[in-house]
Amino acid sequence: LELPNQYLVLPGLVDVHVHFRDFDLSYKEDAISGTQAALAGGYTAVGEMPNTRPPIKTVELLRRKIEEFGKKTNLHIRHYFGAPQDPSLLKDALNNGAYAVGEVFPEEVLEYGGDQYLESLFREAARVGIPVIMHCEDPIIINQYSGPRGFEYHNAIRGPRAELACVHNVIRLVYRYGTKVHITHITLPQSISMIRLSGLDITFDVTPHHMLLSQEECLARAEKPAYCKVNPPLRDETTRRELLAMFVRGEVPIVASDHAPHADWEKDKPYDEAPPGIVGLETTAPLLLTLWRRGFVDLGTVMRAIQERPAKFLGLNVGIKQGSCADLTIINTKARHRIEPEKFRSKAKYSPFKGFEVDVAVVATILHGKLAYISEGHIDDATRKLLESSLPH
Ligand code: DOR
Numbered sequence: 001l002e003l004p005n006q007y008l009v010l011p012g013l014v015d016v017h018v019h020f021r022d023f024d025l026s027y028k029e030d031a032i033s034g035t036q037a038a039l040a041g042g043y044t045a046v047g048e049m050p051n052t053r054p055p056i057k058t059v060e061l062l063r064r065k066i067e068e069f070g071k072k073t074n075l076h077i078r079h080y081f082g083a084p085q086d087p088s089l090l091k092d093a094l095n096n097g098a099y100a101v102g103e104v105f106p107e108e109v110l111e112y113g114g115d116q117y118l119e120s121l122f123r124e125a126a127r128v129g130i131p132v133i134m135h136c137e138d139p140i141i142i143n144q145y146s147g148p149r150g151f152e153y154h155n156a157i158r159g160p161r162a163e164l165a166c167v168h169n170v171i172r173l174v175y176r177y178g179t180k181v182h183i184t185h186i187t188l189p190q191s192i193s194m195i196r197l198s199g200l201d202i203t204f205d206v207t208p209h210h211m212l213l214s215q216e217e218c219l220a221r222a223e224k225p226a227y228c229k230v231n232p233p234l235r236d237e238t239t240r241r242e243l244l245a246m247f248v249r250g251e252v253p254i255v256a257s258d259h260a261p262h263a264d265w266e267k268d269k270p271y272d273e274a275p276p277g278i279v280g281l282e283t284t285a286p287l288l289l290t291l292w293r294r295g296f297v298d299l300g301t302v303m304r305a306i307q308e309r310p311a312k313f314l315g316l317n318v319g320i321k322q323g324s325c326a327d328l329t330i331i332n333t334k335a336r337h338r339i340e341p342e343k344f345r346s347k348a349k350y351s352p353f354k355g356f357e358v359d360v361a362v363v364a365t366i367l368h369g370k371l372a373y374i375s376e377g378h379i380d381d382a383t384r385k386l387l388e389s390s391l392p393h
Helices: 031-040 059-072 087-095 106-111 115-128 139-144 151-157 160-177 189-198 208-212 215-221 237-248 284-293 299-313 381-390
Strands: 007-011 013-018 043-048 076-082 098-104 132-135 181-184 203-206 328-332 361-367 370-374
Touching: 007 299, 013 031, 013 181, 013 284, 013 299, 031 043, 031 059, 031 361, 031 370, 043 098, 043 299, 043 328, 043 361, 059 076, 059 087, 087 098, 087 115, 098 106, 098 115, 115 132, 115 160, 160 181, 160 189, 189 203, 189 237, 203 299, 208 237, 208 284, 237 299, 284 299, 284 328, 284 361, 370 381
Parallel strands: 013 043, 043 076, 076 098, 098 132, 132 181, 181 203
Antiparallel strands: 007 328, 328 361, 361 370
16 A cells, blocks of 8 residues: 555554443443544554443443443453452452453542552452552542632642652552552653652553643633543643653653543533543544654654553554554644544544644544544545555445
């Protein structure tokens, strides 16, 4: 296949943290719309979070979810298990297809017994050999906060000291039990330094929104304040810049979108009542690859963060394979345009990145050797015809 040279063929992208919702929350997103959003964003594999309704905390529900998703999508998916109140469930979960324990939320930790619960979860996960994906926000601080609600409340309970306290605790637990841990959506350069200094094999990811948007800038630009509400909250400008600088230097191993769709009417609510979450599957690759096109970062650094290392973390052989089963993403590197959330395939058609100018567009995604997505714009007719005629779909 010979494409004009502004097109680049990349191995299929991989996101370790997405929410496809489904079941009772399918009004926000489901396995089908989530898959379409992934493909439109160049992703061929994802790690899917268990905070559906009902949450995936029993082996029966896990099996049901894997079966239902299997009927709706052929994306490469790793399913995470919800943190169970009784950690002895982990073995059964692992044997029934859970890839990791995902979504260990501070609220859950509190409800299940705080530090003692975490000790038993980490001990059991290490014994069974299942990884734990931590959301690093310290639950204790939730109990201590009694100030006003709104921005202050959100930032206080999930502020920098909450993250630092949690990272510190995770290091202690991994040192003690040897659990395989991945800390998701790290927001502070200091957390990254702590993990590095610990010398332990703790992996982590950072989101594009924490690297590219400060809370202040987001609120100044976004149509609705709730579009900026996310857990953990966006940080200040100095922190954001330092985090981005670390990514540019190759010190951020994995970038994950934390694609967290909600209905527009939910995001219409005032900040303190709206659910947290930013959708990211359709913006991550264009945003990060634009940083490359504009000379801020190497292509290798971007691809290691959104393809190579996440694929390794998920134990997936996604990318260029022999014969007909390749998973590939084709981008147009000369496609300057503005991000238009109205065109997202996700059910959530809003984004704090609305109007951001990017230089790169995902134009086609090949899944299991078949043309699974081709974009409406940003591709010339001859290339479109060539792809459509030469690839099975
Ligand atoms: O903002 C967030 N939303 N962060 C999370 O960790 C969960 C997610 C959700 O499920 O909406």
